[in-house]
Amino acid sequence: MARKRLDPNVVAEWVGIADAAERAIQSGSGSDRASALWRVAEERGTTEQHVRRLIHGWRFIQSVRAQDPELAKSLERSSYNVTDVISRWHPRAPSDASQAAKQYHAGELTLAQLRNNYEALRTQETPKPTAPPASDYLEAVRLKVETISPWIRNLESTPRPLIPFGSYNLHFRGDDGRELGVIAIAPDDADEQTQFITGAGLILLGEKRGIASIIAGPKGGLLDRYANWIREIGLDDCRVIQMERVVREVWA
Incomplete structure (x- = not known):
């Protein structure tokens, strides 16, 4: 059974977790930050690794907000899995990635289709490796x-x-x-x-x-x-x- 799509008008729950975790770790340093991350994971009933992934996704949204506010809005109202794909797609093809995220948010693409589109583009445009340094x-x-x-x-x-x-x-x-x-x-x-x-x-x-x-x-x-x-x-x-x-x- 397919997972029910999130309400496109409501900020996703994972964004709130990531934002809380980001603020918690920014308020401390060293072991304090590690402890803060553990506490957020414990409170939310998840793992530190998963919280780190959410923080990564939240940071990506923040990084594109000024240049592409509609993309940020679309990702905030979608599942984390969408942001995970787009954060890998965007450095390769910003315009295509942004358009795909907005289409998903508008109900024009499923998550499976979005992933398939990214994989097709990645396969076609894998850059040639550069020569190793001396x-x-x-x-x-x-x-x-x-x-x-x-x-x-x-x-x-x-x-x-x-x-x-x-x-x-x-x-x-x-x-x-x-x-x-x-x-x-x-x-x-x-x-x-x-x-x-x-x-x-x-x-x-x-x-x-x-x-x-x-x-x-x-x-x-x-x-x-x-x-x-x-x-x-x-x-x-x-x-x-x-x-x-x-x-x-x-x-x-």
Whole structure:
């Protein structure tokens, strides 16, 4: 039996849970924020992981509200599953994703149709992977990352593919289960659009799986684009690191 569609004129219950959780964790720091998240989950009879997913969806809605208020309104009045699909679709094709969400809200699409449309587009438009950064550059990125995440020292970088967005250039998993993924923007990478689309998808999917992300790269448009996007969407576990080229004189 199909799930009954939510009232399109009423804000969905999950939005209230996500908003309460967001305000609770923003009021504290460190262990206080973790405790606040646990309390919200306990009060609502759900898990912390599910509450994190709801927060992710709520943050996405906030990130598009100024540019596309009708999209935000449509998502607020739909199930979380709709926002989950649209948050992955939107970085790839903002206009198509927005239109699909509004059609769902208007009763013109079912959730199954919305998912099928996204999957069809993703299959057709999967970006070609960019060439990996040179090993010496990647080592420089790792050393820079270690200054802010010293727990990765002496750890081997392990593959962590997140289909369909590829893999982090560096990925570390500690004995305590925490994970860090690093996206390294190569100095000579001219394909900024592909980099941003795949990187944004990787970061969002990583966050849903509890992976903190770092983007490292030279000063410029792509790094700034990531920084602005991270700030707008409000990702707590994502940081940007600027790499600088150091030229040394060699005397013979």
